[in-house]
Amino acid sequence: MASPTRSTSDAPRGRKPSRKLPVPEKTKVKDWRNAEGRNERSRLIHAALFTAAAEVVGAHGYEGASITLITQRAGVAQGTFYNHFESRQDILDQLLPRLGKEMLDYVGECSRQGSTLLEREELGFRGFYAFLKAHPHFFRILNEAPSFAPKAHQAHIELVRDGYMRFLKRGLDTGEIKGFEEKELEVAAFVMMGARLYLGHFATQAGKNDGDGQDIPDWVTTAYCKLIRHGLTGAGQG
Amino acid sequence: MASPTRSTSDAPRGRKPSRKLPVPEKTKVKDWRNAEGRNERSRLIHAALFTAAAEVVGAHGYEGASITLITQRAGVAQGTFYNHFESRQDILDQLLPRLGKEMLDYVGECSRQGSTLLEREELGFRGFYAFLKAHPHFFRILNEAPSFAPKAHQAHIELVRDGYMRFLKRGLDTGEIKGFEEKELEVAAFVMMGARLYLGHFATQAGKNDGDGQDIPDWVTTAYCKLIRHGLTGAGQG
């Protein structure tokens, strides 16, 4: 950035960087009863089941996501489920990969609006919580995945980590990041991923009951960015 | 680093700071069949059930922790379980608080060996993974707690956060931490907590199957400390 005295997050003109954020689109499922061709109908039922599963897991957790609940919400018979998915575990395993990709796409889009690495990280950070707000089920799906869809979670983690490492590698190349070897970027990536997960506490703690995500307070973003930029000892701040 | 004498983590004589770490004691349950006196016997059975539960959750997750499995491993009849715990959920709810306290005690002990804030954080960080190695079940118990023992998890999080915030507050007072308002320390606390969770990947990924924790590589600790100290931009490193 131009001057160390103007931090990304507390610059006057950066007050509401969230205005820059694209609007995350809510998932909308068309009613399969109006479908025309057989293929179309089948496709829509599949989508209805998938969305129903996401909602049910969001509301009752993976454990409470029974086939009965999922099919009821999708408006199909229990047996129909097995025409579209191998097993209960099968659909649970697909939840995070598909939704995770959506999340990554959106967050990446947000991030690309910024010009410097730190600005991009801030936008990605904000984008993540904006996505959470638009997809209130995602947080629980992500949170419980280690227990209930371990492989999917592992894959998701690696996907995000790799994206982060590519992102950080560019920072290393441009000199924005200093003092790290390439290998060490993985550590940074994990720290930032962990941060997003734990700072979710600020997004949900205010939320009443529904898990309807709240916006994350601006000062949290500010503090996070400060930490990422300067560390705790804050050398170079003055 | 400019000077080895200032570097906490990569100073030659600091190569193995883990040598300083106290040895975490492994839980060992005496066979209750040799107990004398009813009280002693009862106490041992209780402990056997608790340990068995921790092991079973570590191996099969909270979900797979059936009473059958727990009592079989403890070597008692199913009904005996209910003489010591109210319900299945009861014991699951006690797992994290009890083990979490053990962990905090041990990590605190480690941390106190250091003199500077950053040294203490490094020792605490290493201590955390040393504890994980001695208690291979703890990681899964902690990880899955949000899904299966949400209240216990929330309490644990708050306990750790509060400890962290007291720790950081001292750094603020001594001037070791700069550029943060007191309120913002909560963000730092969560980032560091999230880091420990996610960097656990380096400790478990090598572990074959048993979840037998591995040591966390030194370079990971180094990178983490660097990040905490200077942030990504590494100002003041040169």
Next chain:
Amino acid sequence: MASPTRSTSDAPRGRKPSRKLPVPEKTKVKDWRNAEGRNERSRLIHAALFTAAAEVVGAHGYEGASITLITQRAGVAQGTFYNHFESRQDILDQLLPRLGKEMLDYVGECSRQGSTLLEREELGFRGFYAFLKAHPHFFRILNEAPSFAPKAHQAHIELVRDGYMRFLKRGLDTGEIKGFEEKELEVAAFVMMGARLYLGHFATQAGKNDGDGQDIPDWVTTAYCKLIRHGLTGAGQG
């Protein structure tokens, strides 16, 4: 009695008034395996479960009526039970209402064959025991209901009492019943209901083990009718 020709119960040609009784139909459940169509099949399984439950309660009491026993006797899997009834208590609660209605219908039909109030009572009395013979489980179902299906029993009692009171009210109106206020008919109703229950001892005491009801001896009916008609002091008999 003044004249044998007027006596309902001990008139020579009335010796076998039971000949007048309609034949109570035994419950017969068709094998559901031969059913055509899903609806029919489902209906038959439901009936099989209901009948099995009645038989099991008749044989082992409400307390011994486990789902295992009921489904085994019905020839279906345990889980099937819960496709047809909410819970174990649900089916137990339905036993008396359904069978009680059958009983009341049959007894009412019997009673209506008579012309005078006392004749009708005798026919109803005989009909009750004929029903018991055809439905050997009913007695125990009725007897244990206060303990195990209290609401159903209360409802049954009230149903029978109300029927009785309407019946007796007509007697009051025609002058066949003398010396009672309308309100007092409830007492008479309960006495007659209690009588049927306790006089069941004559019907079952001979029955070996199965509770296979026996016919109630004629002299018991005679004595009962005498008591109802004239009371103990038998005024007007001479």
Next chain:
Amino acid sequence: MASPTRSTSDAPRGRKPSRKLPVPEKTKVKDWRNAEGRNERSRLIHAALFTAAAEVVGAHGYEGASITLITQRAGVAQGTFYNHFESRQDILDQLLPRLGKEMLDYVGECSRQGSTLLEREELGFRGFYAFLKAHPHFFRILNEAPSFAPKAHQAHIELVRDGYMRFLKRGLDTGEIKGFEEKELEVAAFVMMGARLYLGHFATQAGKNDGDGQDIPDWVTTAYCKLIRHGLTGAGQG
């Protein structure tokens, strides 16, 4: 009675025949902790268990009468139970015989205050409900006995029946009872026993919740006596 036109129960001077009733003594158990000799102590514990069982059955029914509940209420350890009774069924089987004898003794005492058969029956009738009021557990113990203590119940029934038959036989001998053969008295006995059971509805229905018996209304007694004396057709009343 002085005059047949003045029935027992509604004669002015008979308004409160219950005043004549002896006062039923409530069961009182001495605290066994104050016992002196070993025998005395044992005897008191036995009594405490018995009383506790009666209370528990009265409150929770035979089914809910667990050893835990009984011993807790008696203030002894679970194991102690088996030093005094063979099994759970054993104590349940003793409940009705012992309490039934108490009831019979008291009711007999009441009955003997009267001079005519019908007066005695009325006094016994009233005495029965006075006993119920003093021993609120007895009704449930009696009611559920057919299901849970069938042998004890059968014995009780026979005991009461035999008493009744002796009572009625005297009426036959004195000429107070007319028109019945000796054998037929059994029918009358059962009718009167059934009446007491069913007319209990008038005693409990008003009782709110505790099963604390209420007095049976006078008009019920009146109607009952009328029915027993004259039957339904009431010949000889005018």
Next chain:
DNA sequence: AATGAATGAGCATTCATTCAT
């Protein structure tokens, strides 16, 4: 004799999956 913890058979209920229609 009293204690109270250990025992384990037994129960109602759930739910992923199958399969005849």
Next chain:
DNA sequence: AATGAATGAATGCTCATTCAT
């Protein structure tokens, strides 16, 4: 391909009874 009832293994929990102290 959709249906929805049937299946039966698995689970948490209760409680009468036993027995070492």
